[in-house]
Amino acid sequence: MNLNMNSMESVVAQIQGLSSNSSDITQLHNFLKQSEELLHSDFSRLLSSLAELDPSIHSLGFLYILEACISFPVAKEHVSELLVSVARFINSCSTEQIQLAPNKFISVCKKFKDHVFGLETPIRGVAPMLTAIRKLQSSPEQLTTLHADFLLLCLLAKCYKTGFSVLEDDIYEIDQPREFFLYCYYGGMVCIGQKQFRKALELLHNVVTAPMSTLNAIAVEAYKKYILVSLIHLGQFSTSFPKYTSSVAQRNLKNFSQPYLELSNSYGTGRISELETFVQTNKEKFESDNNLGLVMQVVSSMYKRNIQRLTQTYLTLSLQDIANTVQLRDPKQAEMHVLQMIEDGEIYATINQKDGMVRFLEDPEQYKTCGMIEHIDSSIKRLMAVSKKLTSMDELMSCDPMYLGKVGRERQRFDFDDFDGVPQKFTI
Incomplete structure (x- = not known):
């Protein structure tokens, strides 16, 4: 046509x-589906047509025309103008209308992201993509196909705090497994940028232990960062996998991460000079993985671990002795490390500036302040909500015909006469 x-x-x-x-919108939706070939046949009239529509009122029609418009190759001089139109649409469009055509909305947002990358201005996409996620979600528990793109934009723009805001939601609904892998991987990197290492460990752990039939590059890169973050946050790393980790991951991940496992072994000795020598020897490898900065944080964390070990042995110690014991350059550097650890709540101590002595103290938290009681109360409420949700999901799964059929087939593989109860392990 x-x-x-x-x-x-x-x-x-x-x-x-x-x-x-709503009845007119349904009729319009059918009309627009029939007009798609028409909309994709000429770029010149599409832009002028957008100017005649209000994205907040005519959201569905605006979306169809915009999706057709953005599917054409765009000249560099027009890209910026197009991005402004897309951002304006995302911010003002009707949630009810765009959810009638979610795939088109996703397509527009992903092409918007691609153009932002092309201009090397990722920060322009951060706010619109966050708005797009909220409008696309049926609930905060849903992981959309835009989450990973949004987190990648946050990483490139160094907007870690904004990215962290979506990671606080508990996710229970996942459409695509690949999106889950990328969400957890990019989310872990955002948390690293925010120094939220506990949450980073949780997300990277999810990637490493997620079900997979074949090993993927995302899991390999996540495992490397998982090792490094474990050393920074916990001061140790265990090579043992949880039982629920896929056999593919257990067999292969270590083979692709040998320098990182050797780094963990070197870290375990507590000798800073050996660790620094190892890092220098393998610097090129860590650099090619874009992990050198994180590796240097591992090195820095060893000073903290060694200082923490001193708190278990001594009540008082001079800054000079601390510097000598943990191999710092001088007492001034030791003082800086101790002050930073006090500020971060990693140790409890006071420094006597007059004689350069450090006095190590017990944890002053008595768990009876209003703030602590509120924190405990909110944690209990969250755990109760999660428990209720898991019970509901378990009930739904137990009635799912596909699940029951799968379990039935698996049960036939076992001779139950050889077991006192149900088998210890089977594939679901």
């Missing part, structure tokens, strides 16, 4: 006339 002014004007007129109520 050839696009001409009359036919395009007809589409615009239909959009303007059928955007007022």
Whole structure:
């Protein structure tokens, strides 16, 4: 079908006339589906048509035209103008209308992200993509296909705090496994940027232990960072996998991460000079993995671990002795490390500036302040909510015909006469 002014004007007129109520919107949606070939046949009339529509009122029609418009190659001089139009649409569009055509909305957002990358201005995409996620979600528990793109934008723009805001949601609904892997991987990196190492460990752990039939590059890179973050946050790393980790991951991940496992072994000795020598020897490898900065944080954390060990042995110690014991350059550097650890709550101590002595103290927290009681109360409420949700999901799963069929097939593989109860392990 050839696009001409009359036919395009007809589409615009239909959009303007059928955007007022739900029954009209349904009729409009059917009309737009039938007009897709028309919309994708000429770029020149599409932009001028957008100017005749209000994205907050004519959201569904605006979306169809915008998706057609952004699917054409865009000249560099027009990209910025197009990005402004997309951002304006995302911010003002009707959630109810765009959820009628979620795939088109996702397509527009992903192409918007690609153009932002092309201009090397990732920060321009951060706020619109966050808005797009909230409008696309049916609930905060849903992981959309835009989450990973948003977190990648946050990483490149160094907007870690904004990225961290979506990671506080508990996710129970996942559409695509690959999106889950990327969400946890990029999310772990955002948490590392925020120095939220506990949450980073949780997300990277999810990647490493997630079900997988074949090993993927995301899991390999996550495992390397998982080792490094474990050393920074916990001061140790265990090579043992949880029982629920896929056999593919257990067999193969270590083979792709040998320098990182050797780094963990070197870290375990507590000797800073050996660790620094190892890092220098393998610097090129860590650099090619884009992990050198994180590796240097591992080195820095060893000073903290060694200082923490001193608190278990001594009540008082001079800054000079601390510097000598943990191999710091001088007492001033030791003082800086101790002060930072006090500020971060990693140790409890006071420094006598007059004689350069450090006095190590017990944890002053008595767990009876209003703030601590509120924290404990909110934690209990969250655990109760999670428990209720898991019970509900378990009930739904126990009634799912596909799940029951799968379990039934697996049960036939076992001779139950050889067991006192149900088998210890089977694949679901």
